[in-house]
Amino acid sequence: MHFTQLETFCAVAKVNSFSKAAKLLHLSQPTISSHIQYLENHYNILLFNRSNQGVTLTEAGKIVYEYAQKILKIQDDMERHLAIMAEVENHMLTVGASSAVGNHLMPCSIWKFNETFANSKIKLIVANSQEILEHVYENNIELGLIDGPIRGSPSDIFVKEIIEDKMVIIAPAKEPWVDLDVISISELIKLPFIIRETGSGVRNNFKAVLDKLSLKFSDFQNTTEMGSMDAIKTAVELGLGLSVIPLKAVEKEVRRGVLTALELKEDKMVYYCKMIYKKQNSKSKIAKRFIHFLASPGTHSYC
Template identity: 30%
Template structure:
């Protein structure tokens, strides 16, 4: 019971929000509050400062947070050692992936793992890159897969596949600017663009590349923002505008001649996909998946 309460405390202290903690753990907010209260009563101390509107840890809460991280890591180590001794890997594996990876890449590489480890139950969340990082840090997922380059002292970040962003347009009604294989960089601002939301890995990579090439992303003519790649492809296919998305996401449409692809002359929009995990011992299922998955791309 103490360990269960400790895990609730750890996520609450990371999220700094009981409501968000409840969503992560699929509990009610009163249940989260009650478990924190029971932990405080057991330890005979206050863990959160309730005198202000902003949720902050007390000094004892900060100390327990450090130990909670170590204890949860030790539990993972123990589970891994026991699994190796019993020669079985089982339990839940919680994956989080950005849109492109989660919809167009990861599902096709799950079968080999499921056949090898049938006792592992996989749960996958699909979100934008920024939210995947948050979920990984809070302990909501075990492994993350994103499209944006990041640096974080608590995360191990492993590139596993090169990808490229391309301009896509309707094959039936292409923009006059996109009839050739390339478009000039300064012509990009003339296109009506359909973009992913801010926080998506695709948008972060594009904006960073444009800034590196002296083009202010705010100058782009963004007529519509959508949170779903399939919706973007449908909007482009209807002739509403052009978009810049992953080559991985439009392979089928390009082969069928539904969408036309164009590159920007002199601008490389190549990037990597990344596997992320916290710099601590992984659960046996997470460790096994990481090893098998990366082996597919070596």
């Protein structure tokens, strides 16, 4: 069965847009297009009418949408019943997540998982990306979710990219920042700058951006290191400096008008949240179900 493609198809049909569906499912627009193209090739029929205003279902698309909703509901019901039979509630799953992922993805993702598997027990540990990777290596946790790059290619660790996000430069929502959309790296390195601690995924992702620009943290004229995103956001709001942070982690503050998010002129600063676990370790039933849940499109909610 083509559950992933059907889930994508239903999302596009609901919002009448490939780009809106991509944001909803946290997938790239080319991935959305490939899923729809797969279904159209498989059934050998056009499912959407395309136009500059968006997409609408064809008559064939309306039929597929009606059945796809039924199929996906049956799948959910089946997994719910299987979970009861498997007694997944008898095992506690310990999940480790980096700060950005743990504070802005996992709470709602766990809540949505518990809606389907009501008796599941999940313990969430939040630390920086390097600490979570070490916990996985040392078998302290079954599953990790990190937002930083992984050095080398560890043969004993399974790595899957599950969510695409981007980082932004944050500034106080006041002059001169409030009316700006972008900032250049040459401007940024002259300003007070606040960065996460060593081992943080945000720090490592930003270091990769600086490497592409042939720069180092020592090129900044004034830097401060903080080990908490909340502390960084407060410091920036108070005007103590600018910083770099995942967009999802600052959306509430931007909507409330206390912080401004700026694009870096030289780079889009896109990165991926990665799911990691030991290949050779046997997985508990709840771990297998949670891994499948996280790997499926449309299951992630930020809060």
